[in-house]
Amino acid sequence: MQSRFANSRYSLIGYVLLIALAYFLVTRTLLVVMAFPEADLSIIAFIKTYFLGLIYDLAFYSYALIPVTLYLLLVPERIWQTRLNRGFVRLAIFATLYGLGFILAAELLFWDEFSVRFNFISVDYLVYRREVTDNIRESYPLPLYLGVIFVVTLFVYWLSRAKVKLALSVREPFRQRLAYAAGLLLLPLLSFLLVNQDLRELSTNSYQNELASNGPYQFIAAFKNNELDYYKFYKTLPDSKAASLLQKEISDGREAAPSFDIRRHIDNPGSERHLNIFLVMVESLSADFLGTFGNADHLTPNLDRLADQSMLFTRLYATGTRTTRGLEAVTLSIPPTPGRSIVKRVGHETNLWSLGNVLKQKGYDVEFIYGGRGYFENMNTFFAGNGYGIIDQSSTPDEEMRFTNAWGMADDDLYTQAIKAADTAYQANKPFFFHLMTTTNHRPYTYPDDRIDIPSGSGRPGAVKYTDWAIGDMIDKAKRKPWFKDTLFVIIADHTSGSAGKVALPVSKYHIPLLIYSPAHVAAQKVNTLSSQIDVAPTLLALLNMDYDSAFFGKNILAMQPEEERALIGNYQKLGLYAENRLSILSPKQRMTKQVNPDAPDPVETEVVATDADIERDIAYYQGASYIFSQHLNAWKYN
Structure with a gap:
């Protein structure tokens, strides 16, 4: 039987399977090395990781071979023997080997960034190709990586060329091909029935579970779930x-x-104050970047100074690990529902009870101001449908953006646009609520030269320090404006810089800063109440003494009793x-x-x-x- 299979077209599937398993094995081993200190791999856990990993590898391959099996079955002998078919098959095998090499490299880079196998993030990256392609091009020596993959692929293909030539030369009757095809097509059925996400839950250590997975399999699962x-x-x-x-x-x-x-009516005591709100949501600003929370690298001198002069919330946690989760929580005051965020649920993401709608009803100029292109992650549709005007990169004149990268304009250019919009609202005698979303603290970590003492593109610390510089510069410029005195400057992160940990929901990796700076209206103090991003909107409205109808899940942090304290955190x-x-x-x-x-x-x-x-x-x-x-x-x- 083995000799008979070796003289079949279907031997191509066996050869490529062995190569694919080798690639998957190398990938898993390199990831084990990268995650070894956190994975806590005992001998038993090590064996389980590789055994379950092999099951997922085979499951993915069983799905991938469906079109190949059908092609090998249905192509008649007279076409199989043609030069055109042989060229096509050789090209397909080379492309498959190149794809395996590309996946290996992509998995290593993705793990380096997120410490997980492919997931929803990778699906999003496929959808928003322009931003992601530019980000990859600016972050990595792409020609070098692609060239190395090409050379390795040539070598692997050269090793397998004799086997490919033999398979292309065989003559095989349809009945024999049908027998092989029937057996091979049972494999994806078995995978569907027996293999699911539960198998990889082998440990309470999330690194072990990720290492036991297969990246392409997880990518497909993310689409489905x-x-x-x-x-x-x-x-x-x-x-x-x-x-x-x-x-x-x-x-x-x-x-x-x-x-x-x-839905209920909220009665906040005191006379209503129509103060401006300048809410800055900073990309990936973990609390532990700030000196205020113990960082000794002096990356955030401006934020640390502002923290001393602000109402600082020391125990506030993000609801999720993605920008859209932070936007959802602050805007809608709702816990993270399973799956993708509401921002991205096209057709169901608008006409919701939002902070913007409440303040627009109060007569505010309400704007979402984003450093990138707001079609990314469906942000423009979400905000426009929930009471906000839109200012983003696409609506900003090129000459007013002195620096851009894959994700959008530099933070100081973003703040320039926001200050200009604030001047317009002030001249129209309207209070304003601006929700800003920055982009700089994100790979490729590039920013304008001559702003800070860390070279652009050198890594996360430089991006954090530039982000801090831009906030300090924005505050200095705002102080010269007539609307400064009556403005609440709210600085909060969308999420932290990384959420990977030994457990599925590492609480410390959700800790973010929140500070409210307004010297004329908010006394400097520390608020140590355990709280959530969903509590930001009710707290801001309480600071303005505003009565309003609410469908928010959050509460005024300043009025919480100890038994009410909680943080809501989640992943997908x-x-x-x-x-x-x-x-x-x-x-x-x-x-x-x-x-x-x-x-x-x-x-x-x-x-x-x-x-x-x-x-x-x-x-x-x-x-x-x-x-x-x-x-x-x-x-x-x-x-």
Whole structure:
């Protein structure tokens, strides 16, 4: 049988399989080396990682061979023997080998950036090719990498040329080809039935789970699972109970009702103040970049100085790991629903209860001001549909952008546009709310020369220091404006610079800064309340003493009682609630776990039941968020 297979066209599948497994093995081994200190690989874990990895490798290959199997089956003998077919097959094999080399390099670079296999981020990168292609071109010596892959591919193909030649020369009747094809096409069916994402959950150490995966397989899985039905995949409570718990969480002493309709009237004491809001959301600004939070590299002298003069929130956490999650949380005050963020759910992302809509109703000039092109990540559609005007790179004259890179204009050019818009609003006698989103603190980490003492493009520290310089420069320029005195400058991150850790939701990797600077209106102080990005909108409105109707999940941080403190954090599938040094996690397949002291070197994780009070609190937030969004109960309605 072996000799018979060797004299079959289908031997090509076997040869390429061996090469592909070699590439996958090399990839996994290099990633093990890169992640070795964090992966905690014992001998048993090491064996499990490679064994499960092989299963995923074979599963991906079984799917990939479907079109190849059909081609080898259906091409008649008279065409198989032609020069055209032989040339096509050789080219296809060379392209496949080159693709394997490209995937190997891409996985290493992706891991270096995110410490995970391909996931939703890689899918997004495929969708937004212009920004991503420019970013890769500016970040890496692309011609060198592609050239090395080409040379290696030539060598591998040269080693396999005799086997390819033999397979191209065989004559094989259709009945024999059909027998092979029938057997091979059973493999993807078996993979579909037996292999899923659950297999890779071999450990509580997330690095081990990622190493046991296959990058291309994960890429396809990310396409399939970009949105998850909460009720189908997660543990639920009866809607009436979950609703009552959620109402209790968000209410201000009102009786908890068994309804998910959380719309209510917020009465903030004091006379309403129509102060301007200049909200700067900084790309990837982890709290631990700031000297205020213990960093000794002196990267943020301006932010550290502002922190001393501001209302500084020391225990605020991002809801997710992507820009769109931060935008969603601050704008809509909603927990992260499983799957992709609301910003990117085309057709369902507009006409929602947003901070912009509330302030627009109050007579504010409301603008989303972005350093890049706002079609990226569907941001323009999201903000335009929720009460905001749009200012972005595409609407900014070229001569007013002195420096741009793959992601957009430099931060100081962005602030120039925002200050110009503030001048226009002031002249029109309108208060303004501007939500800015920066781009510089992102690979390729390039910025204008002569701003700081770290060369452009040299890495994250330089980008952080330039980001800090640009904020300081913006504040200095704003101080010379007549609207400065009556403006709240709000500085917050969208997410941290990295969320990888030994556990699925490493709490410390979600810690971000929030400071509110307004010398004439906000006293310098530290607020140590545990809180979330979803609490930013209610807190800002409370600082303005504004009464308003609300469908927000968040609360005024300044009025929170100790028992109300919590942070909501998640990734694409795991949904967490952090409170009282405990992290409760909901996972697909209705799994529930709790970590005690999640910041410990080896946090203790235990399976829990739904009657656990922390888990029920966790379920109430996320079940409620999914229900409310799906039933449009947070749709903007103003009478």
